[in-house]
Amino acid sequence: MIGKQAIKNIIYATLLLALAVILLFMGNQQPFGKRYSSFAIKDGAEISLIEFSRGKEKLSLEKNNDGSWVVNGNYEARVNGITFIKGVLAGLEIKSTVSEEIFTKEIIAKKIEPVKVRVFSGNKTIGGFLVYKTQSNIYGNIMKTTPKSKPFIVNLPGYDFDIGSAFTLNENYWRPYTLFSSLPAEIAKIELINGADSLASYTIVNNFRENSVSIEPTFGSKPDTSLIKRYLTYFSMVPFESWALNIPAEQIVEITEGRYIFKLTISKTNGTTTTVTFWPMDMDGKLDTDRLWARIDNNDNLVTVKYFDIDPVIKKRSFFFVDQKL
Numbered sequence: 351m352i353g354k355q356a357i358k359n360i361i362y363a364t365l366l367l368a369l370a371v372i373l374l375f376m377g378n379q380q381p382f383g384k385r386y387s388s389f390a391i392k393d394g395a396e397i398s399l400i401e402f403s404r405g406k407e408k409l410s411l412e413k414n415n416d417g418s419w420v421v422n423g424n425y426e427a428r429v430n431g432i433t434f435i436k437g438v439l440a441g442l443e444i445k446s447t448v449s450e451e452i453f454t455k456e457i458i459a460k461k462i463e464p465v466k467v468r469v470f471s472g473n474k475t476i477g478g479f480l481v482y483k484t485q486s487n488i489y490g491n492i493m494k495t496t497p498k499s500k501p502f503i504v505n506l507p508g509y510d511f512d513i514g515s516a517f518t519l520n521e522n523y524w525r526p527y528t529l530f531s532s533l534p535a536e537i538a539k540i541e542l543i544n545g546a547d548s549l550a551s552y553t554i555v556n557n558f559r560e561n562s563v564s565i566e567p568t569f570g571s572k573p574d575t576s577l578i579k580r581y582l583t584y585f586s587m588v589p590f591e592s593w594a595l596n597i598p599a600e601q602i603v604e605i606t607e608g609r610y611i612f613k614l615t616i617s618k619t620n621g622t623t624t625t626v627t628f629w630p631m632d633m634d635g636k637l638d639t640d641r642l643w644a645r646i647d648n649n650d651n652l653v654t655v656k657y658f659d660i661d662p663v664i665k666k667r668s669f670f671f672v673d674q675k676l
Contacts, residue, residue, distance in 0.1 A: 490514030
């Protein structure tokens with residue numbers, strides 16, 4: 351028979367083991383259950399791939415072996431865009447719970463399809479969740495870890511902004527905010543059409559190998575070729591302010607059917623061309639004197655451009671003729 355002391359020792363050992371299990375469980379426990387409320391990527395995790403998908407739409411942000419990031423495997427990714435989304439993924443926290451009644455009313459009834467987010471480190475999945483974009487809260491989202499898990503409003507502490515917008519499948523958003531990025535040796539021709547003054551329009555031809563440039567029309571005057579060569583250097587980096595991704599389609603039609611101010615086309619030696627068309631920015635009946643609308647080639651979305659950024663490349667024809675400068 352087992353003695354009383356042995357029985358006591360067994361009971362004590364069992365209690366200690368149970369306490370250890372409880373403490374271990376509590377140490378890994380989160381308020382709503384770790385499995386169903388873990389949205390943030392662990393501190394120090396090395397992210398190599400981020401995928402967004404919704405229905406047939408898909409977007410990937412992938413890190414190359416040289417440390418650079420690409421969008422959908424084709425385009426250079428905007429550095430501060432990658433920094434931003436990595437910060438969001440690392441800092442997500444639950445703001446509040448969402449009742450099934452509210453979820454049904456705001457998400458199911460409105461047939462909102464979520465953006466599925468998956469995060470990888472190498473071949474290993476290190477995070478994932480569903481983002482239901484909605485206007486029902488200032489953070490622009492309701493999130494779940496899985497379709498059957500509990501819904502939450504998730505935010506980024508210290509930042510009161512629509513984090514639902516961070517999970518966009520629009521490829522444009524993730525690419526660099528660049529109108530032109532060409533060195534003089536890459537430029538074959540530049541054509542600027544001035545929509546307000548046809549006499550201010552011109553075409554520049556660059557023969558870099560022979561170190562010669564020309565401009566038309568000249569109207570019998572001699573151009574300053576040193577000014578033309580300097581002008582070509584201004585195209586190495588011409589930025590724009592931001593993508594105008596949220597303006598309605600009918601407003602885009604209204605803007606682009608109006609008279610443009612400038613149309614600037616760069617033809618490169620590799621055979622590619624980029625055309626940027628600029629329109630005045632009229633906000634609520636007031637002309638913005640600091641910014642313009644612009645369209646890059648035939649992109650569905652417009653961008654906003656600061657006059658300060660494009661002033662070096664938007665010149666009148668007279669700029670290149672010393673005797674015609676006003």
